[in-house]
Amino acid sequence: MQLSRDALLAAYHRMKIIREFEERLHIEIQTGEIAGFTHLYCGQEAVAVGVCEHLGVEDKIVSTHRGHGHCLAKGCDVDDMMKEIWGSRDGLCKGKGGSMHIADVTKGMLGANGIVGAGAPIAVGAALASRVDGPGENGLKVAIAFSGDGACNQGTTFEAMNFAVVTQAPCIFVFENNHYSEHTGVDYAVGTAGDIASRAEAFGMKVWRADGTDFFAVHNTMREVLDYVRAGNGPAAVEFDTERFFGHFEGDPQRYRGPGELDRIRETRDCLKNFRKAVTEAGLLQDADLDAVDTQSLAEIEAAVTAARAAPRPTAEDVLADVYISY
Amino acid sequence: MTKMMYRDAVLSTIMEEMERDPNVVVLGEDVVGGMGTAGGPEAIGGIWSTSTGLYGKFGPTRVIDTPISESAIMGAAGGLALAGKRPIAELMFADFIGVSLDQIWNQIAKFRYMFGGKTRCPVVLRMAYGAGYNAAAQHSQSVHQILTGMPGIKVVMPTTPADVKGLLRTAIRDDDPVVFLEHKALYANTGEVPDDRDFMIPFGHARLSRAGGDVTLVSSGLLLGFCEAVADRLAGEGIGCDVIDLRTTSPLDEETILDSVETTGRLVVVDEAPPRCGLAADICALVAHKAFSSLKAPPQQVTPPHTPIPFARELESAYLPSVDKIEAAVRRVLAWR
Numbered sequence: 001m002q003l004s005r006d007a008l009l010a011a012y013h014r015m016k017i018i019r020e021f022e023e024r025l026h027i028e029i030q031t032g033e034i035a036g037f038t039h040l041y042c043g044q045e046a047v048a049v050g051v052c053e054h055l056g057v058e059d060k061i062v063s064t065h066r067g068h069g070h071c072l073a074k075g076c077d078v079d080d081m082m083k084e085i086w087g088s089r090d091g092l093c094k095g096k097g098g099s100m101h102i103a104d105v106t107k108g109m110l111g112a113n114g115i116v117g118a119g120a121p122i123a124v125g126a127a128l129a130s131r132v133d134g135p136g137e138n139g140l141k142v143a144i145a146f147s148g149d150g151a152c153n154q155g156t157t158f159e160a161m162n163f164a165v166v167t168q169a170p171c172i173f174v175f176e177n178n179h180y181s182e183h184t185g186v187d188y189a190v191g192t193a194g195d196i197a198s199r200a201e202a203f204g205m206k207v208w209r210a211d212g213t214d215f216f217a218v219h220n221t222m223r224e225v226l227d228y229v230r231a232g233n234g235p236a237a238v239e240f241d242t243e244r245f246f247g248h249f250e251g252d253p254q255r256y257r258g259p260g261e262l263d264r265i266r267e268t269r270d271c272l273k274n275f276r277k278a279v280t281e282a283g284l285l286q287d288a289d290l291d292a293v294d295t296q297s298l299a300e301i302e303a304a305v306t307a308a309r310a311a312p313r314p315t316a317e318d319v320l321a322d323v324y325i326s327y
Numbered sequence: 328m329t330k331m332m333y334r335d336a337v338l339s340t341i342m343e344e345m346e347r348d349p350n351v352v353v354l355g356e357d358v359v360g361g362m363g364t365a366g367g368p369e370a371i372g373g374i375w376s377t378s379t380g381l382y383g384k385f386g387p388t389r390v391i392d393t394p395i396s397e398s399a400i401m402g403a404a405g406g407l408a409l410a411g412k413r414p415i416a417e418l419m420f421a422d423f424i425g426v427s428l429d430q431i432w433n434q435i436a437k438f439r440y441m442f443g444g445k446t447r448c449p450v451v452l453r454m455a456y457g458a459g460y461n462a463a464a465q466h467s468q469s470v471h472q473i474l475t476g477m478p479g480i481k482v483v484m485p486t487t488p489a490d491v492k493g494l495l496r497t498a499i500r501d502d503d504p505v506v507f508l509e510h511k512a513l514y515a516n517t518g519e520v521p522d523d524r525d526f527m528i529p530f531g532h533a534r535l536s537r538a539g540g541d542v543t544l545v546s547s548g549l550l551l552g553f554c555e556a557v558a559d560r561l562a563g564e565g566i567g568c569d570v571i572d573l574r575t576t577s578p579l580d581e582e583t584i585l586d587s588v589e590t591t592g593r594l595v596v597v598d599e600a601p602p603r604c605g606l607a608a609d610i611c612a613l614v615a616h617k618a619f620s621s622l623k624a625p626p627q628q629v630t631p632p633h634t635p636i637p638f639a640r641e642l643e644s645a646y647l648p649s650v651d652k653i654e655a656a657v658r659r660v661l662a663w664r
């Protein structure tokens with residue numbers, strides 16, 4: 001199915017917003033203004049956007065420590081996210097959560113997560129809730145568990161997959177294989193020679209695999225996956241082969257990378273470049289259309305940073321807000 | 328004596344004990360770093376630099392880089408120990424005990440007693456704990472409160488590099504499970520460390536870091552330094568504080584605490600864990616039971632509130648005990664008639 005011009009521009013815009021959000025954080029973090037641990041999603045934008053463009057607000061996603069892209073793709077407000085990362089009391093979580101814990105349940109975004117592997121069981125729960133509600137006009141609501149290649153080694157992820165299969169929960173396990181968990185290579189840590197989808201298959205799920213740096217591959221694959229899961233065929237899993245452009249966390253010297261690796265992946269595996277090439281070559285959009293989105297995205301990020309800087313700071317009294325028992 | 332950082336005291340002690348005893352093995356996530364990458368093993372060591380160089384020296388059978396599987400890491404440590412080895416298992420952040428609690432609590436802690444005393448389980452579970460980095464609710468917690476309440480486990484919380492050295496060596500040579508809690512904010516602190524490769528500090532012996540005689544302050548880890556700062560501040564006003572560094576929360580050195588309170592009659596316990604069912608409450612109860620007649624004022628606890636740890640700088644610093652809050656508590660017990 002061909003995407004409309006508007007849909008193409010919207011998808012590109014979301015990917016670009018994620019990219020600029022992260023590129024800007026990369027710079028701002030070095031000034032020391034932003035506190036805490038920040039893991040940037042740069043390089044993986046096509047996965048978050050290619051998945052979430054298919055979802056409605058009633059569908060749920062559960063994210064990871066590298067969650068900004070998932071949040072933005074699911075519709076979390078850019079300014080409110082930036083304020084949260086800045087620790088403002090006007091942030092999406094009132095400055096309580098920070099980068100690793102951004103959530104907006106009203107948008108179906110059930111939280112980034114600091115605990116690797118914690119998300120998958122939560123997604124199964126959300127999928128079981130959908131089973132209680134039963135199918136609507138478009139079939140079942142789904143829950144998506146985003147997991148990394150490292151998270152797939154966690155027992156919680158295994159339990160969640162089996163649980164979803166035996167309950168036929170409308171849950172989709174999206175594995176973003178960016179080849180590294182912190183400083184460790186996927187070939188070392190994932191015993192099935194780095195192949196994650198085959199594990200999910202062994203649990204009794206239908207699985208898909210696609211190039212996660214190609215928006216169209218992600219988007220088309222997810223259409224099939226979602227048709228299958230919304231129709232009530234039980235859970236499914238997808239493995240996307242992707243790249244992370246920055247270090248594991250900000251400040252990682254990345255000595256585990258091969259010579260020229262970062263330049264090569266930025267050159268050949270950049271989902272934004274690949275998108276631009278595909279749509280301009282096919283005559284679907286012009287460079288000028290995309291340039292306009294680029295300019296607009298940069299302005300939006302600039303505005304978000306300005307707003308975050310000016311946003312009110314939390315005070316000591318706020319520590320005790322949203323607590324139901326105090327001592 | 329050699330001057331070294333807290334983190335280097337961890338690493339050098341592990342290194343020395345691995346040289347001394349071929350049964351000592353290390354396991355954990357990224358303890359080698361770079362496995363399965365172009366950069367190769369040890370391209371980057373563990374994130375705390377507490378295992379740098381171990382793999383090159385002792386190889387893959389004794390230095391085991393694990394997948395992200397905390398439950399299996401803790402369980403494998405238990406199995407290694409039952410099979411005659413002395414594993415040192417690392418949890419990158421103490422918060423991850425949540426993922427692995429069964430293996431610690433129902434397995435490792437119980438083997439010796441539950442098997443009728445016929446086996447020992449010499450594991451050391453090292454973990455980085457504590458707040459101060461704005462790492463928020465899941466990467467900042469102090470977990471000694473949970474672990475100290477578990478029969479079958481010894482819990483160590485060193486404050487100084489020298490104590491790291493002496494207590495970690497004791498932990499590694501101990502035949503029972505020891506949780507060794509390393510405060511993240513102390514890793515870069517330096518101090519003089521004895522060179523003796525058999526230097527050990529026995530468990531259950533607190534350290535009196537300041538002797539004053541008017542008030543007893545009890546703490547451990549990052550907040551011990553805060554207590555010392557309060558003691559130094561009040562010394563200028565002629566108020567003397569005994570500052571007790573517990574070193575181990577299980578076993579607990581009751582004698583040192585009680586001796587001090589019998590002199591001062593005033594107690595302030597400072598702890599980084601939340602207030603309920605915690606170390607501070609435990610020590611106040613101890614003193615109420617065993618030194619009641621010496622008390623001149625109600626014992627005070629300075630702890631964070633009963634909330635998860637918030638992210639923003641302002642919130643985390645308001646959450647944590649501070650020098651000012653500790654000083655205020657000391658003044659409260661002094662002012663009590």
Ligand SMILES: Cc1ncc(C[n+]2csc(CCOP(=O)(O)OP(=O)(O)O)c2C)c(N)n1
Pocket residue numbers: 064065066114115116117147148149150151152178180181182248356395397419423426
């Ligand atoms: C339970 C748990 N163990 C370890 C960590 C530390 N940690 C944070 S991210 C990470 C690597 C995760 O790798 P992967 O799942 O591939 O995600 P990626 O970072 O590549 O996005 C590790 C080990 C953690 N946060 N939680």
Ligand SMILES: [Mg+2]
Pocket residue numbers: 148149150176177178179180181182
């Ligand atoms: Mg990864």
